[in-house]
Amino acid sequence: MSEVSSKELYEFKKSLKELAEKKGKGTELVSMYVPPTKQLSDIIKQMRDELGQSANIKSKTTRKNVQSAIEVIMQRIRMITNDNKELPNGFVLFVGMIPKGGPGTEKMETVVIEPPEEIQTYRYICDSTFYLEPLEDMIASKEVYGIAVIDRNEATIATLKGKRINVVANLTSGVPGKHKAGGQSQRRFDRVIDQLAHEFLKRIGTHMDDEFLPIKDDLKGIVLGGPGGTKEDYYNGDYMHYELKDKVITTVDTSYTGEFGIRETIDKASGALEELGVIQEKKLVQRFLAELRDDHGLYSYGEKEVRTNLEMGAVDVLLLSEDLKSKRLTLDCQACGFHAEVTQKEGQKVEDLTCPQCNEKMKITQEEDLIEDLANIAEELGSSVEIISTETEEGSQLYRAFGGIGAILRYNVR
Numbered sequence: 001m002s003e004v005s006s007k008e009l010y011e012f013k014k015s016l017k018e019l020a021e022k023k024g025k026g027t028e029l030v031s032m033y034v035p036p037t038k039q040l041s042d043i044i045k046q047m048r049d050e051l052g053q054s055a056n057i058k059s060k061t062t063r064k065n066v067q068s069a070i071e072v073i074m075q076r077i078r079m080i081t082n083d084n085k086e087l088p089n090g091f092v093l094f095v096g097m098i099p100k101g102g103p104g105t106e107k108m109e110t111v112v113i114e115p116p117e118e119i120q121t122y123r124y125i126c127d128s129t130f131y132l133e134p135l136e137d138m139i140a141s142k143e144v145y146g147i148a149v150i151d152r153n154e155a156t157i158a159t160l161k162g163k164r165i166n167v168v169a170n171l172t173s174g175v176p177g178k179h180k181a182g183g184q185s186q187r188r189f190d191r192v193i194d195q196l197a198h199e200f201l202k203r204i205g206t207h208m209d210d211e212f213l214p215i216k217d218d219l220k221g222i223v224l225g226g227p228g229g230t231k232e233d234y235y236n237g238d239y240m241h242y243e244l245k246d247k248v249i250t251t252v253d254t255s256y257t258g259e260f261g262i263r264e265t266i267d268k269a270s271g272a273l274e275e276l277g278v279i280q281e282k283k284l285v286q287r288f289l290a291e292l293r294d295d296h297g298l299y300s301y302g303e304k305e306v307r308t309n310l311e312m313g314a315v316d317v318l319l320l321s322e323d324l325k326s327k328r329l330t331l332d333c334q335a336c337g338f339h340a341e342v343t344q345k346e347g348q349k350v351e352d353l354t355c356p357q358c359n360e361k362m363k364i365t366q367e368e369d370l371i372e373d374l375a376n377i378a379e380e381l382g383s384s385v386e387i388i389s390t391e392t393e394e395g396s397q398l399y400r401a402f403g404g405i406g407a408i409l410r411y412n413v414r
């Protein structure tokens with residue numbers, strides 16, 4: 001999955017957050033990172049050894065917990081082997097006894113995650129918390145920036161993923177410095193130099209297309225840096241693909257070129273990069289508020305109304321507040337088969353479980369976050385979903401004034 005949707009990212013982030021909150025007693029929580037190339041039979045062999053060694057653990061409860069965790073791991077690995085399911089990026093297994101309250105309340109929990117990027121290194125780690133760093137890095141790496149440092153002699157192109165800089169191209173112009181010959185030959189010489197400089201900028205453009213166009217959907221923005229005005233000549237001239245030009249966030253002046261220049265550019269642009277995510281969120285909510293103000297019937301808010309519009313396929317962009325904590329419950333009546341769905345607001349209980357058809361008590365058969373429920377409908381009907389934080393004025397307005405649910409519509413439904 002090279003392209004991760006806002007909803008997938010939200011779900012991935014959410015599972016990581018839940019895993020991060022889990023704490024075991026001692027070092028009984030197992031995190032296992034399995035690359036797609038790893039032989040599963042080797043893991044089973046290793047787990048048998050671990051099981052043998054665990055007999056030496058002195059504390060009876062710890063021994064028991066470690067042993068059950070290993071058993072669960074072997075069971076899971078066998079299941080994965082038997083299923084023969086494609087796991088192109090490998091998988092991550094989290095297993096451990098998690099205390100639910102006081103002593104003796106531990107329950108075995110198992111979480112399998114199919115990561116959005118390929119796992120590179122096999123890891124088997126036992127600790128009092130789950131080891132999440134490689135997965136957290138994957139989230140960061142979904143935010144890729146393109147960085148280029150350009151002056152008349154040299155250009156360096158790099159990507160920035162999380163905190164990792166990767167230089168992808170280094171070009172030199174071969175444009176000689178200006179001479180002072182004077183007269184006719186000077187003008188001819190200047191023309192040659194201008195032509196060479198133009199060719200150099202064209203070459204930079206070609207390299208940038210090669211590197212950035214294939215990843216343009218993941219590319220959050222481009223920053224141009226460099227001493228002097230060559231970067232502006234590059235930006236203002238006809239050298240950049242229009243889709244990449246649209247992604248230029250800012251240009252910054254640097255003292256260095258090359259890799260030092262790349263670092264300097266990132267440092268100087270860091271404020272702009274941080275703001276970018278916030279700006280995108282702000283813009284989306286502002287678009288929603290503008291529709292509300294213009295009143296052409298292209299907006300909708302509140303769960304009930306938005307759900308209806310979603311199901312009609314009328315929603316262009318669905319805006320959901322990250323702080324939305326409501327649940328969507330599925331109720332089923334065992335007696336007569338009556339089926340219903342209700343939304344449970346945060347901190348509220350479902351008051352009435354009585355079946356409207358036969359007066360028996362209905363059972364809650366499924367529970368899902370409201371965000372996921374609505375996002376699923378949106379995805380099925382081709383609406384785009386944006387999860388909005390409450391860190392901005394606009395984001396908190398969406399949460400407070402519109403119940404955290406808003407939509408920009410494709411057509412007027414009224």
Ligand SMILES: [Zn+2]
Pocket residue numbers: 333334335336337338355356357358359360
């Ligand atoms: Zn019933």
